[in-house]
Amino acid sequence: MKNKLFTLKIILILLTSVIFMSALQLVLVRHKSRMVFMKLQTLQQQRDALNVEWGQLQLEQSTLAQHNRIETIAYKKLDMIMPTPHDIIIVKP
Template sequence: MKTEAIEKISNKLQTKKTIVYAVLLLLVFVSAIMVVLQVFEYRQDYRQLSTFMRERDDLNAEWGRLLIEQQTFGATAQIGTRAVTQLRMYSPPIAQTVVISLPQTSEQKK
């Protein structure tokens, strides 16, 4: 009788060990899947961050070009204003304008 009771206890203990090992194995597997998913999400986020950084750099370059263009147009107006006010320059009237045309060569007539 004692041997049968010992066998029952050892069978129950063996069953409990098997269940515990199965649960632990399942938890390790779930943990591995979660690690894979986290790495996948990290890569997706990093790719998106790289795209945003590239877009930011492109926008900064365009902003710089627009600032240079704005300064250029502003300088043109300043030059015209200074020419009129400081140097007293003006556009001549049509009566004082002379148009000179060059004689045409035979190649240009064709």
């Protein structure tokens, strides 16, 4: 009878230990899950900000590369002129 009681106490202690360890693991996993989720949200916000910046840069590039803008800068700031047909020389290979 004493052996059975002793065995039951050992089993109860082991089960209690296993349940405690399981609960501790659950807490750790949930904490890690929250940390990973927060990192995911941060990265998504960075991605969205970079996408907005990329769109703005593409718009700026298309604006700066317009032919009439380049031609205006060439005339006004660089004092360039359109060559006359007489000034054009065609070089054949």
